[in-house]
Amino acid sequence: MPGLGTQLKRLGKHSVIYGLGGLVSRILAVLLLPLYTRYLTPSDYGKVETLIALTTVLGILLAMGITSAFFRFYFDSPDADQRRLVVRTSFWFTMGMATIGLVLGLALSSQISDVLFGSSSAADLVAASFVGLWAGMNWAQITSLFRVEERSVAFVVASVVNILVTVGATLVLVVSLHQGPLGVIVGNFIGTLTVYFALLAYRREQLGLQFDRTLLREMNRFGLPLVPTAVFLWVTNFSDRFFLVKLTDTREVGLYSVGVRIASAMVLLLTAFRTAWPAFAYSIDDEREAKHTYGFVLTYLVVATTWVATGLTLLSPWFVEWLAAPAFSSASRVVGPLTLAAVAFGGYIVVAIGIGRARRTQFNWVVTGAAAAVNFALNVILIPRYEMMGAAIATVAAYLTMFLGMAWRAQRIYPVPYQWRRVVTAGLAGVALVVAGKLAGVGLGLAVALSLAYPLVLVPLGFYLPVERKAIGARLRLARP
Numbered sequence: 001m002p003g004l005g006t007q008l009k010r011l012g013k014h015s016v017i018y019g020l021g022g023l024v025s026r027i028l029a030v031l032l033l034p035l036y037t038r039y040l041t042p043s044d045y046g047k048v049e050t051l052i053a054l055t056t057v058l059g060i061l062l063a064m065g066i067t068s069a070f071f072r073f074y075f076d077s078p079d080a081d082q083r084r085l086v087v088r089t090s091f092w093f094t095m096g097m098a099t100i101g102l103v104l105g106l107a108l109s110s111q112i113s114d115v116l117f118g119s120s121s122a123a124d125l126v127a128a129s130f131v132g133l134w135a136g137m138n139w140a141q142i143t144s145l146f147r148v149e150e151r152s153v154a155f156v157v158a159s160v161v162n163i164l165v166t167v168g169a170t171l172v173l174v175v176s177l178h179q180g181p182l183g184v185i186v187g188n189f190i191g192t193l194t195v196y197f198a199l200l201a202y203r204r205e206q207l208g209l210q211f212d213r214t215l216l217r218e219m220n221r222f223g224l225p226l227v228p229t230a231v232f233l234w235v236t237n238f239s240d241r242f243f244l245v246k247l248t249d250t251r252e253v254g255l256y257s258v259g260v261r262i263a264s265a266m267v268l269l270l271t272a273f274r275t276a277w278p279a280f281a282y283s284i285d286d287e288r289e290a291k292h293t294y295g296f297v298l299t300y301l302v303v304a305t306t307w308v309a310t311g312l313t314l315l316s317p318w319f320v321e322w323l324a325a326p327a328f329s330s331a332s333r334v335v336g337p338l339t340l341a342a343v344a345f346g347g348y349i350v351v352a353i354g355i356g357r358a359r360r361t362q363f364n365w366v367v368t369g370a371a372a373a374v375n376f377a378l379n380v381i382l383i384p385r386y387e388m389m390g391a392a393i394a395t396v397a398a399y400l401t402m403f404l405g406m407a408w409r410a411q412r413i414y415p416v417p418y419q420w421r422r423v424v425t426a427g428l429a430g431v432a433l434v435v436a437g438k439l440a441g442v443g444l445g446l447a448v449a450l451s452l453a454y455p456l457v458l459v460p461l462g463f464y465l466p467v468e469r470k471a472i473g474a475r476l477r478l479a480r481p
Contacts, residue, residue, distance in 0.1 A: 060234055067094075109130070222361065252387050311454075
């Protein structure tokens with residue numbers, strides 16, 4: 001039986017590889033901010049972000065939890081024929097549902113534009129967004145094969161090619177052809193479609209004409225209860241754009257979205273981890289080893305995300321100044337709350353896996369529903385008065401509710417020895433550094449210093465275990481000249 005160190009190294013290796021692919025994506029996304037903020041008005045950018053939010057929730061509804069079920073059922077049997085059947089059934093179900101969504105979206109594009117923006121003038125943006133929805137749903141399913149096979153390098157290669165084609169297409173459409181927000185949306189799915197069709201040819205033997213209705217019903221029985229959970233997650237993550245566009249204006253959505261982009265380094269870290277996590281977590285056969293590993297994973301993930309969140313929050317004014325036009329400078333105010341929310345979301349990802357392992361997903365929606373209700377109520381109360389800062393505060397409160405609620409529920413179903421004292425210590429240390437830096441109004445140099453000091457602050461707080469102190473000391477001795 002592999003030890004804890006071996007398991008963590010395996011998770012870390014795949015997370016790092018996925019993270020390298022995500023790093024390219026996030027760097028390019030950040031580097032595109034000057035493009036977006038100079039060639040698009042805040043209102044145009046707000047429309048793009050609103051449509052991204054819409055197609056995200058529609059993708060959740062149309063997929064009906066099949067991706068989560070795919071990961072769980074793929075590892076149920078080592079038999080190659082059974083695994084191939086799971087792959088094919090998932091693939092054709094996703095293809096069918098995505099096509100239904102595309103047809104309806106194209107047919108109703110004018111009506112959707114009128115509901116969202118008060119006129120049908122953005123119908124072309126809506127139609128293009130539904131093409132992106134089709135591409136995104138099918139892309140997610142076909143690249144899941146690399147994840148269950150733990151072929152993280154192949155996954156990253158496909159992702160990076162997708163990104164590079166997307167960026168090239170976006171530059172041509174927005175800068176050379178002056179297509180504005182339509183160019184952004186179309187550019188975003190050109191790369192996905194290009195690589196998707198290449199992967200279809202590569203996977204043609206695995207993706208034969210085979211479909212098992214009995215298997216699909218079993219997978220839906222597992223996955224459908226997760227759909228309300230995913231929808232409520234969307235409400236928590238994206239609905240603030242709709243509240244902002246209705247309670248303020250699309251300009252405020254554009255400003256808020258720039259703050260979201262600056263905080264996207266947290267998304268990079270969590271995306272890398274979340275991509276590797278399900279296949280890794282379900283692949284550990286021994287229950288005792290799984291629980292022991294999960295306990296340490298939560299602690300180390302909170303440390304990593306809190307450190308990144310601390311740095312991003314302290315340095316956010318300079319990031320916005322460097323990357324965005326002056327009209328977007330106020331976006332830095334929301335970076336701190338959004339990164340704190342991401343720390344809580346990372347914790348949620350870890351603790352929720354126990355319920356999936358036990359196949360007791362039927363009531364996950366209660367927890368995420370409570371978080372969505374908190375988010376909804378606070379958006380309505382806070383946005384009219386505090387605008388985008390109210391949306392950011394609502395997001396923090398919702399994710400903290402979700403993390404704590406899921407931890408309580410998961411421990412009742414699948415108890416794991418999480419290291420709660422260390423988790424709380426790691427989180428509060430980051431908050432304390434941010435508060436100290438903001439109250440003191442520090443300059444760039446001191447902000448960098450405070451960010452780098454985070455792991456040192458944990459020492460007097462008694463965070464590190466003896467074995468960790470010993471390992472750190474050994475590495476520092478080796479690093480000496």
